[in-house]
Amino acid sequence: MTEKIKIAILGGSGYGGSELLRILLFHPNAEIGLVTANEHAGKPVSAVHRNLNGLTDLEFATAPEDLPSLSDIDVVFFGLPHGQALSLIPRLPAGVKAIDLSGDFRLDDAELHKKFYKTEHGGDHQQGFVYGLTETNREAIRSAGRIANPGCFATASLLAMAPMAKSGLLDGSVIIDAKTGSSGSGAKPAANTHHPQRMNSFYAYKPFGHQHLPEITQHLQQIAGMENEIVFLTHSLPVARGIFASCYMETTAALTNEDLANLYAEFYRDSFFVRLVDGSPDINWVKNTNFCDISMHSDGRRIIVLSAIDNLVKGAAGQAVQNMNLMFGLDEKTGLVFPGSNP
Numbered sequence: 001m002t003e004k005i006k007i008a009i010l011g012g013s014g015y016g017g018s019e020l021l022r023i024l025l026f027h028p029n030a031e032i033g034l035v036t037a038n039e040h041a042g043k044p045v046s047a048v049h050r051n052l053n054g055l056t057d058l059e060f061a062t063a064p065e066d067l068p069s070l071s072d073i074d075v076v077f078f079g080l081p082h083g084q085a086l087s088l089i090p091r092l093p094a095g096v097k098a099i100d101l102s103g104d105f106r107l108d109d110a111e112l113h114k115k116f117y118k119t120e121h122g123g124d125h126q127q128g129f130v131y132g133l134t135e136t137n138r139e140a141i142r143s144a145g146r147i148a149n150p151g152c153f154a155t156a157s158l159l160a161m162a163p164m165a166k167s168g169l170l171d172g173s174v175i176i177d178a179k180t181g182s183s184g185s186g187a188k189p190a191a192n193t194h195h196p197q198r199m200n201s202f203y204a205y206k207p208f209g210h211q212h213l214p215e216i217t218q219h220l221q222q223i224a225g226m227e228n229e230i231v232f233l234t235h236s237l238p239v240a241r242g243i244f245a246s247c248y249m250e251t252t253a254a255l256t257n258e259d260l261a262n263l264y265a266e267f268y269r270d271s272f273f274v275r276l277v278d279g280s281p282d283i284n285w286v287k288n289t290n291f292c293d294i295s296m297h298s299d300g301r302r303i304i305v306l307s308a309i310d311n312l313v314k315g316a317a318g319q320a321v322q323n324m325n326l327m328f329g330l331d332e333k334t335g336l337v338f339p340g341s342n343p
Contacts, residue, residue, distance in 0.1 A: 019316065131147075181311060206234055274292050284343060
């Protein structure tokens with residue numbers, strides 16, 4: 001593909017929007033034509049995202065009321081709060097692709113959506129969406145016009161769980177114990193999510209009620225027919241970025257560490273952004289990258305799988321760009337091969 005992909009970002013002032021801009025400004029096949037943030041309309045992007053100072057002349061615009069005016073855009077990234085893309089994406093011009101980073105179109109079940117998101121479901125429009133976990137859904141993503149980008153906890157958990165689910169060897173309930181940094185709560189502080197509240201603390205939240213649980217369950221059923229009960233609990237880490245997921249499970253037959261290594265290596269043989277590591281993953285080594293680091297540990301029939309991602313990159317903007325690459329016939333690594341830092 002020689003022509004640039006013309007891009008609009010609706011909702012570009014938050015952390016997800018910031019990461020989309022950071023990645024797409026240096027993507028060799030991307031051209032950002034519009035980035036919106038109503039409260040910052042008219043301001044330079046670099047005045048809000050100071051890390052981009054000197055790197056772009058883009059200014060924030062107000063969201064267009066007339067969405068057909070986006071007919072010269074190839075793909076729109078939606079970085080809006082849950083519930084806002086619901087009425088916008090169906091009004092896009094025919095032929096304009098959409099990648100939604102919110103939860104508006106992730107769940108097929110309308111009742112589950114209302115229960116966990118407290119917003120309306122996509123209804124008939126839901127049918128046009130493909131779930132965008134790149135490593136498990138590549139072929140569907142390649143031909144998709146609408147992508148529901150996965151949640152950050154769901155990404156870390158599903159990448160850890162998918163090979164085991166596909167093996168058909170799981171026995172009984174699965175426990176996923178997941179922890180996230182404060183940036184996962186967005187740029188606007190709230191009582192329990194503001195970083196000063198979290199930085200010297202550690203606590204669990206949303207037991208049995210986190211919105212990514214039905215998403216994880218749904219996709220494991222889709223890719224592997226998995227019916228095992230999942231117990232999912234999220235925790236607040238006293239860091240800014242990163243997700244660490246610990247998945248505990250039992251199997252119907254004993255597996256060695258070598259068995260696990262072979263199982264995961266085969267499943268992810270074509271997945272550049274999944275790295276199988278010894279010992280434990282470390283969020284320091286995936287921060288600011290699109291990588292997911294995974295390690296596997298066996299004690300016979302008892303299995304522990306650990307995964308780490310950057311919640312804003314592989315858990316949001318990076319995976320969205322990875323999906324865009326597939327949708328436009330590019331190598332999925334394009335514009336996304338950058339290492340983290342040490343330390």
